Amino acid sequence: MAVIDIRRRTGYLFLAVIVGHVILISTQVTTKRGVPMLEAVVFGVFSEVQRGANGMTMGVRGTWQDYFALRQVRTENEQLKQELGELRVRLQEERNLAQQSQALQKLLDLKASTTLTTTGAGVIAGGASPEFRTITIDKGTREGLRTDMAVIAPAGVVGRVIQPNTRAAKIQLLIDRNAAAGALIERTRAQGVVVGTGADELRMDYVAGTADVKVGDVVVTSGIDGIYPKGFVIGQIQSVSRGGGQYSAIVVRPAVDFTSLEAVLIVLAPPPAGGDSGGLAATGGKAGADQDRE
């Protein structure tokens, strides 16, 4: 039955036989380039099919990428923005860590340069009230901290321990209005007392009006208070004026930037009364030694 059907479709059968013969011939004949003709013809025909399929695929892909995939791009964009934000935060953290590292390096240098027994501590909090200029550090009685221990930084004197806890301690900054330290002017050895004002500056009291005091003179600790080791830099004289009485009115700019304190050193062993600390800095230490010789 099927044979009969095929025989009725003479045209198709004739075409099939012709094509069959052409294929048969093509398998044996090579082109001028030595490639079998069947291979060349099939490749030629199929390459066009491939070209068409590729064009179609690229078109669909292009349409997809240009339009439909934009939804994914939007999601990706939001994700990237989030990642960018996180990376910015991380960058700030890294930068902060680098700055902390620098500060700690300075502190380490200070620790190495002084003969005092000290321990390092990190600042973990500022003052709770603007009326009291205090900071909180991450070391306490467990590390041997006690009240009235001096707190210093590479730049100079920071303050003293006023409330040690087991694992933390509150430090009264030198600029607190209740803080005070025995001081002397490095150049002339004129003595006085540096007191805090509650602002970002200090006042040096009890300096005789006749004393040789100039703006820019360095003020260092005298060591007579029994808290601060001798010879540590407190600051520089910012202004000098003749007061109404026998003392000069002297304003001192602190050497330490109290707004950017991150790490400090706590002097564990109290300095000998009137003794030299062994030198915080070349200037301070030398000044203390000089005073001793005097």
Add this chain to the structure above:
Amino acid sequence: MKTAGVLVAIALALALQTSLARFVVGGTAALDLVLVVVVYVALTTGPVTGMLAGSIAGIIQDALSSGTVGIGGLAKAIVGFAAGVIGQQFIVTAAFPRFVMFVAATIVHAALFMGMYVVLGLKEFPSPWAAVLSQALANAAVGIIAFAIIESLPGAIERRKYRRSKR
């Protein structure tokens, strides 16, 4: 039955053709018995059978002649198909139309066969006209004789039977 007969005819033609190979003149066979069989089959049975017979016979002939298999098959398939169509459309029962058919079929076959070889750059046929024409005349003569013999064969048998019965 008809298919078997066609296959047997092709086989016989091929056997005769190969045994007559020594009569090759000028590089071209003076007689193509296979083509004669194909045209005969096409004229008597139609284009499809003619085409299939031409295809099979041509391929076998190509394979036996160490040529490019398929070229002779294609040429004979086309000729068989065309002869079958003409045989169905026109009355080709007289000797002269059959003669013309055989001559034309041979020329068309030669044109297709040689043309494909030349186009594909496989073989050259310098001045083939004389050989083609002689082959066409020989094929036509053999074809006419074959038709006459085969068509007279049933009547001769009947007459012989009749004579034997009278005795």
